[in-house]
Structures are given as C-alpha cells and as structure tokens.
Amino acid sequence: MAVKVASEWLNSCSGCEISILDMGERLLEVLKVADFVHIPALMDHKYFGQQGDGTHLEIPQADVGLISGGIRNEEHLEVAREMRKKCQFIVALGTCATHGGIPALTNSYSNRQTLERCFATETTDANDFSPAESIPVFLDACYALDEKIEVDLYMPGCPPHPDHIFAALVALVEGELPELPGKSNCDTCPTAREGKGNLKQLRRFLQAPHYQSAAEPLDKMRCFLEQGILCMGPVTRAGCGGDERPPRCISARVPCRGCYGPVKPDGNQQLDMLNALASNGIDIKSLPEFTSLLRFSGAHQLLKPIPKQKEV
Ligand code: SF4
Ligand code: SF4
Ligand code: SF4
Incomplete structure (x- = not known):
C-alpha cells in the first residue's frame, strides 16, 4: 500500500x-x-x-x-x-x-x-x-x-x-531513516588550501576573488577564506551540490553565504564563524557587521531586537 x-x-x-x-x-x-x-x-x-x-x-x-x-x-x-x-x-x-x-x-x-x-x-x-x-x-x-x-x-x-x-x-x-550529509561545505570543497598565511583582515565584499578565468579548474583557485573573503563554508552543512557536485556557490566562484544552516542542527553559525575566523588568525573586527552570519539561522532566539528597539 x-x-x-x-x-x-x-x-x-x-x-x-x-x-x-x-x-x-x-x-x-x-x-x-x-x-x-x-x-x-x-x-x-x-x-x-x-x-x-x-x-x-x-x-x-x-x-x-x-x-x-x-x-x-x-x-x-x-x-x-x-x-x-x-x-x-x-x-x-x-x-x-x-x-x-x-x-x-x-x-x-x-x-x-x-x-x-x-x-x-x-x-x-x-x-x-x-x-x-x-x-x-x-x-x-x-x-x-x-x-x-x-x-x-x-x-x-x-x-x-x-x-x-x-x-x-x-x-x-521503505520505513528507514534517511542519512543526510553531516559534513561542512569545506569538507566537500575542492578549492586549493595552502594554510593560514599572514592574512589578518577580511577584504571588502566588493573586491572580486582571484582566479585566472572561468575555465580554471576549481582546485586551482585558492580558498575564498584564505583570500580574505568571508566564506561561511566552515560552519555550513554540506549538500547543496547534491550527491556529486561541489558547493553550488563555490562552483560559481562566489563565497558560501550559509544557506544550509549550521553543520550540527543545534550549531550557531555566528559563534562558529567568529571562532573559525579567530582560529585562522583573522581579526574579527574586520567584519563590518555580525548579524548576517545568522542570515539563514536567526530563529531559536539567536536574533532578537536590540534593547533600544523594543517597544512597550
Ligand atoms: S572556506 Fe569556502 S572556499 Fe574555502 S574551503 Fe571552505 S567552502 Fe571552500
Ligand atoms: S550559500 Fe547555500 S548554495 Fe551557496 S554554497 Fe553555501 S550552502 Fe551552498
Ligand atoms: S527561502 Fe525557505 S522556503 Fe524558500 S527555498 Fe529557501 S528554505 Fe525553502
């Protein structure tokens, strides 16, 4: 039936x-x-x-x-x-x-x-x-x-x-529980990672990432984060490319914005990303604002009106 x-x-x-x-x-x-x-x-x-x-x-x-x-x-x-x-x-x-x-x-x-x-x-x-x-x-x-x-x-x-x-x-x-990807986007991303380097500041979003041409294989392009471009890959659950392909935005040479939510269901993409930046030696003050780190995961009371905005 x-x-x-x-x-x-x-x-x-x-x-x-x-x-x-x-x-x-x-x-x-x-x-x-x-x-x-x-x-x-x-x-x-x-x-x-x-x-x-x-x-x-x-x-x-x-x-x-x-x-x-x-x-x-x-x-x-x-x-x-x-x-x-x-x-x-x-x-x-x-x-x-x-x-x-x-x-x-x-x-x-x-x-x-x-x-x-x-x-x-x-x-x-x-x-x-x-x-x-x-x-x-x-x-x-x-x-x-x-x-x-x-x-x-x-x-x-x-x-x-x-x-x-x-x-x-x-x-x-079939009466079974599906298995969904439990990795981060970075775990499935083919871009080249060379190590932390001397990067201390994030670059402005308006600055384009470096790559030779659209034909250049993804594994020849350096990781966005290592180029100083905010990429939410470390704190975002993998799967947007389906079973076979790399993360969709990375394939289009655009950094991940975090739309698959945190890697663990109860993770906090904002805190996790600040940790990821700090552990890579990047000054978190170079982020223009923090709210957008919760662009896709602001429920569970993670985003709230700031006190002066509250109304009686
Ligand atoms: S930070 Fe972004 S570009 Fe770098 S490995 Fe992770 S998903 Fe790929
Ligand atoms: S923003 Fe969404 S579609 Fe784009 S790489 Fe990140 S998880 Fe994939
Ligand atoms: S915005 Fe919400 S409803 Fe629309 S595709 Fe994304 S997750 Fe689904």
Whole structure:
C-alpha cells in the first residue's frame, strides 16, 4: 500500500516545493510508492472543505508530513499543529523550517518596525499603509518549526537538493531513516588550501576573488577564506551540490553565504564563524557587521531586537 504524504508551506517562498518538482522523472518513481494526499503547491485541496462548508481547518491523515517555512503568524501555527496531529512523521523541509531561514532576519526588529519598514519607510507607494485587517495576526517572532511542534527529521537547505529529497522520500517509504550529509561545505570543497598565511583582515565584499578565468579548474583557485573573503563554508552543512557536485556557490566562484544552516542542527553559525575566523588568525573586527552570519539561522532566539528597539 502506498505511503501517504502530506506537504505544507508556512512562512515559505515555495522554493522547497520547486525542489520537490526538481526531482524530475524520479518524481514518477516516488509516485508509484507514495500518495500525495495534500500539497497546496500542486493540488487544489481546501482547508475548510472543497465548498468552503467545513467548520474547522482539516488536513488528511498521512504517514509523512513535509513542512517548509518557519512559523510567523497564527495561521502558520494552526496549520503546523494540524499537520503534527495528522502526520505520523514530520520532516522540517528547508532552512526556513529548520532554522528560520532568511525570514528570521526580521527577528532583529519588532513587529511594528518590520511593518513600517515594509509598508511605509521603504515603499515607493505614495499611499503607504500597514495592513491590519484580514491578515493572520503576527506572532512575536519568526520561529523554526521545532520551536512550536515536534519535528522528526531536519532537512535543511535553501532549498534542499532534489537528490536528498528523493533519497529521503525513498528511505521513509521503505520505513528507514534517511542519512543526510553531516559534513561542512569545506569538507566537500575542492578549492586549493595552502594554510593560514599572514592574512589578518577580511577584504571588502566588493573586491572580486582571484582566479585566472572561468575555465580554471576549481582546485586551482585558492580558498575564498584564505583570500580574505568571508566564506561561511566552515560552519555550513554540506549538500547543496547534491550527491556529486561541489558547493553550488563555490562552483560559481562566489563565497558560501550559509544557506544550509549550521553543520550540527543545534550549531550557531555566528559563534562558529567568529571562532573559525579567530582560529585562522583573522581579526574579527574586520567584519563590518555580525548579524548576517545568522542570515539563514536567526530563529531559536539567536536574533532578537536590540534593547533600544523594543517597544512597550
Ligand atoms: S528554505 Fe529557501 S527555498 Fe525553502 S522556503 Fe525557505 S527561502 Fe524558500
Ligand atoms: S572556506 Fe569556502 S572556499 Fe574555502 S574551503 Fe571552505 S567552502 Fe571552500
Ligand atoms: S554554497 Fe553555501 S550559500 Fe551557496 S548554495 Fe551552498 S550552502 Fe547555500
């Protein structure tokens, strides 16, 4: 009998769902053994009955529940709780779900500041306003999934690579726990490392890294960090290149920004990166700011409004 799978997107951009589709023809293999009973990105299934005549939010029973996105408002929370109630096994899919992702950068601000910045300060619309009606009420912060419901499997990535989504679904259908990469990006990066050298300061982001040409093999290009360019590879979980390829940004000659979250699920990319810099002899004061070290992992109360921004 096919394993029932339900999928939900909360504070999500839908990139994780695109990654499910990016399994390509392998999706057909999955569909032979898995029955998607609920996946709003692809199937029209209404929360309150197909005619809108239901009295409460309802998601079908499923063996596996995939949830992308963190929890930012009361609707997300209600849907997440319903998924937990209806699914035997919950997978936090993507870094927004596992660590807050980019949306958790909002945790550096109060709700009022966030709304003002989105709808008033930064808008080019002369009739600026802050929406107050007909939208779900904000929670006080952007939460990772496991801060509100129990999670059985963490699958970070922005988005997780289709190879790993496929492997995880196949394993779960067979009743096994999937094995996900537990290394750092540096462990899978082919760039040339020559040792610490005399580098003491980070270079400005605007300065391009040194390499001969786009045709130069990656193993001939010196590691970004050794060139003085901030690269989050040491503190970021490997896997973005899938089973075969090096980290995606490194392949494009761009430093890693940390989108797979910390190497260990409970790691702190900010602290770990400051340690990595210090242990390489780099003065951490040469970093222009520290918040962006938590660009993808600011949930779990790692990013908070600074005290003077707090409102009564
Ligand atoms: S993890 Fe990335 S791709 Fe997935 S929902 Fe969040 S921002 Fe989108
Ligand atoms: S710091 Fe960046 S460039 Fe250097 S080895 Fe790690 S991932 Fe590769
Ligand atoms: S190299 Fe880093 S930022 Fe780029 S896709 Fe991979 S984990 Fe994400």
